[in-house]
Amino acid sequence: MRNNRMTVADLRAAKGQRVLSMLYVETVEEAAAASAAGVDVLSIIAPVWTPQMREAAGDCFVQVGLLYGELVTAEDYLRAAFAARAVGGDAYYCGASLDTVRRLAAEGLPVVGHVGLVPSKATWTGGFRAVGKTAASALSVWRDMCALEQAGAVAVELEVVPAKVGAELSRRSPLVTFGMGAGSATDAQYLFAEDVLGCTRGHRPRHARTYRNFRAEYDRLQAERVAAFGEFVADVKAGRYPGPEHDVAVSDAEFEAFVKGLGDE
Incomplete structure (x- = not known):
């Protein structure tokens, strides 16, 4: 080209x-x-x-x-x-x-x-x-x-x-x-x-x-990274993460069959 x-x-x-x-x-x-x-x-x-x-x-x-x-x-x-x-x-x-x-x-x-x-x-x-x-x-x-x-x-x-x-x-x-x-x-x-x-x-x-002045912006973003990571750590320690909205759902019937299967092993 x-x-x-x-x-x-x-x-x-x-x-x-x-x-x-x-x-x-x-x-x-x-x-x-x-x-x-x-x-x-x-x-x-x-x-x-x-x-x-x-x-x-x-x-x-x-x-x-x-x-x-x-x-x-x-x-x-x-x-x-x-x-x-x-x-x-x-x-x-x-x-x-x-x-x-x-x-x-x-x-x-x-x-x-x-x-x-x-x-x-x-x-x-x-x-x-x-x-x-x-x-x-x-x-x-x-x-x-x-x-x-x-x-x-x-x-x-x-x-x-x-x-x-x-x-x-x-x-x-x-x-x-x-x-x-x-x-x-x-x-x-x-x-x-x-x-x-x-x-x-x-x-x-x-x-x-x-x-x-990218340095100031990079410093600001780094501070935001630290803050975001800190909030994540706090949520894990407090049991706020993961929440129900993050879970993968399974039907009651399938879960009961799974548990029953574990007992049969």
Whole structure:
């Protein structure tokens, strides 16, 4: 069946022409809501990437996240990427080495790299803080982007760099930039659904923006769960549950025959 979701060629053609919207989602409900809302690109990690998620994602272009650390060798990544493609993935996030990126790209698999603040490698850039605030640091990010381009990547997550740096990097690189905390001039604006929906507990990134307060609703629903379960326990203890209305009826004749039969055993 034909659909209207973007291809890699469309993604590249949109660079510099319009800013794309991008969300990281974790559930079928979030994917379906994103599709209905007109989100352009979704990021979904491989463990939850299923045919049901593909259907829910509708016409959204989906980057499937291949989990760094759970996959190790290039062969691991290749098998995982082909499995994700079989479900309907459009591109594949790879935080592994350039050699692995090359292997994926050589098979025609669209690869998305990651530069700037890379959580799995943050120890090399000073922890969970902005990258590219000095000329040397910004140039290092640029070199990383160039290396990914040369390895065959088609896009890159550009995370937590100064807005001016993000704009220059995006303008100069042919890679499609999925910006998260990298200013308004990247090719896509990328947020986590949990931040958008107000579900985040603890630290909330500077770049996050909350549009609804689902956390308060979840807390309210949890309190209602506890209350409902407590009432059930109380009813059981007091003999109020089950009541006559919950019982399965049997005719007197059949019950008497049953009791008589027990005596005959």
